[in-house]
Amino acid sequence: MKPDPRSKAQMAPRRFPKTDARYWLKKVFTRSNDSYHCQIAFGGKQERWPLKTSNRETAATKARDIYLSLVADGYDATRAKFKPWEVEAELNRVEKVTVGHYIDAARVVFPGKATTFLSYERKFRFLVAQLASMKADKSKFDPLEGHKRFRKTIEATLLETITPQRVEQWRLNYIKAAGRSPAKQQSARVTAASIIQNCKALFSKKILKELRHTAMVLPSPLPFDGVERGKLPRARYRSKVNIEQLAQDAYAELREQKPELFKVFLLALGAGLRRGEIDTLTWKQFNFRDGTLSIEVTEHGSLKTDSSAETIDLSADVANYFQTQMQASNSAFVISSTADPQARSPHWNRYRGNAHFKALIDWLRSKGVSDRNPLHVLRKEFGSLINQQFGIFAASAALRHSNLTITREHYVDRRERIALDVSKLLTPPATPAPVNGKPANGSPPTDQKEVPIQAAQLGVAA
Template sequence: MRLQVHGERHKVSLETADDGEAASRARDLYELVVANGWTTGRRSFEAKLLNHARSLGKCATVKEIAEAYLRGGSGSIGTREEIVDNLYSLVSSVKGCEHPDYNRDKDAHARWKELVGGTALGSISEEEFQCWRLKAERGEVFSSKTGKPLALATIDKKLRLYRSIFGKKSLPAFKQLALPDDIPGISLPFFDPQPLGFVECVSSEFLMGKAVDLLFPDRLELLKVVLLCLCVGLRRGEVDRLTWRAFNFDERTIKLAPETLRRLKWRSSAGVLPLSQEINDFFKGLMGDHGKDGFVIRTPRGRNVANRKLDTLADRKGSNKYRANSVFEKVMSWLGQQGVNCRNRIHYLRKAFGWDICVQEGIYAASKALRHSNVLTTEHSYMAKKVEVIASYSKVRLPRIEASGGVAIHENGERSHADEGNIVQFELPADAPKRR
């Protein structure tokens, strides 16, 4: 419907196919806009429609929530697709639906997705989520691919991804949907609240030395990846899409922005990163005749100049979304030979970068260097252990209290009782600063 009031004309959906109901809603909208103006009136009308939908039990379905989140949710398209896939998988597991493997039976997978997508979120109770959690704790929730029980860490990841859909930054994407007042499963506790932490396999200095000795000059692309992750703290996707345009060799910086990376994982991922003199000179010498739009990491397949066709690679899932995946696989193999035996070996380099900064400058400096939006992310996944800091005032000598009798022994050997009625006094050393 098109409505013109106060000299403004807008197109508004009445969310009904019934002529009589549409006329009634159009009248309500007109009255609200006349009385309150377009902005307030339209918000009041939309809120009224949502309340009406809830009263009729017309809660948003999983498919509607997924589509709205893909359109306007936070994060990159690849991250949003992973979160949406998790939503379907989680709802299917909670409702007890069998999840067929896409690669084995595409038709069965399509029917399963249609069935789960038509499930209203409000039809899932909090008790169903709690029962699902208890089954997971007993090892009765299984993987659709391997058939093995899901680890508790995987269950926690599913819950975190589910919560992220309804985060503060993504809620505006659902303003046209009738979400339940209390979203089920959003408050389920995690199994392992302990930080994942960073476990150092080999020292950063050892890796740097080995990389320079073994990779230069025959395996130069591998050396570039190691240096960008270990010395600058870039993510694998950022290294994959990094162009020479990002470098400012005069100011010794790398600028991470949509025009230099094509895509960003998060808004907080943008920034200007400082380079050491050695790293700056090294990449300055490598640039040579490469154009500004040339990728820093070159691949044997020749996809070394940024263009729109390559942008579609970032929409894929898994390792296939990386342009330089063949280079990354060689880097992971080489890191394994050097003793880096963790699951994500390239990401280990970024974690080592963050941990080295934390040791030298503190956790807040590490969080800024890693471009995290919240320092809690840095503490949870990138820190090896909690560092206990104890305040020490070496110039102040407190009296020693004997266990029996509460007798205070001063530096000059005098004794006094340290009871409630007798305040122990002592003198500061002569070199202590005096209050003015």
């Protein structure tokens, strides 16, 4: 048999590029019906494309067109052109929002500080876990991301399952679980109110307004629609310290030996500054000519609220003390520290002068200041002293509160005594001397003697 004179290249099956419809003639296939389909690999993934025809040549031509569209326009545009029914179904499908989805979306548009949002989302997760009766076991504290697994379980909860009725019932059950002790019930009310208030902040009007511009479809009603935090006990500040003695002790024990602690003490008690404001305060914010201190946003820190920006009047002694300290200081900050002022943490309030704050808190506790936040007590004492001398409106302005209610309910102690002298009511007035043997009031004489009621007999101090 004579060998075939054609070369191997001539004998090999002819190959066509993918841009040629003939390439796809052997690639198209039928499934359960007579319509052709094809599998096209592109961009690292493979996808099946229904060609909607029972003619092989027509199917091959359409497969080629799909491939060319993928190369030119990408997956999204090609699917919209050749699989419009799938794209339309995806657009019409409403993905149910989970707790995790909502928290992530709200975090992006939240206008406040990251540390504030962190507090809100922690309270919300706690409430969701309580509603779902999720109890954390030891695995939550597994150093190999055990807490992340527990959080993931909480965040997978559908937002639509957190209804206002369930939240209201949770609040009642939470208080009931505290037992019959009035003190424990009051503590539970405060805790429940704090949790609900923080959770409601996640669904504020500002956040919801921003989320309307996204594709997220929120349930109706929202979890906290119409939910009240509950009535809280009166939280007016009641002073438990002898502020005069405390100030004298600070002057004697801190002024020379621990000047940084004394500066913190003086700024909190003498100017009513918050910890964060003290921490980032610079010498440039003082105006020693006018005896004032400007609280404002700087490159080192922001303010708690817009109303916190204000010019504070300083007493002459306080202004002179800090002017002397500035001349001896080598730092741009009033409170010296070796910590990096640019260091920030998204998860907690990081203070460059934290070592000084802790030392002063320990000193205050040693002096009998037993409140949860001893340093903040100095600010409240400042407000109480201003209120005593100048009134509640001056105290609210000095504390830089946004409204008078905050000052009245949380920051000032009523130092003046309001007591009725009952002894004056119990002791009758002295009887006038008789005139010409007759009573001065013109009543007929009588042999009966009047015995005045002595306040001491009733146990009332005269």
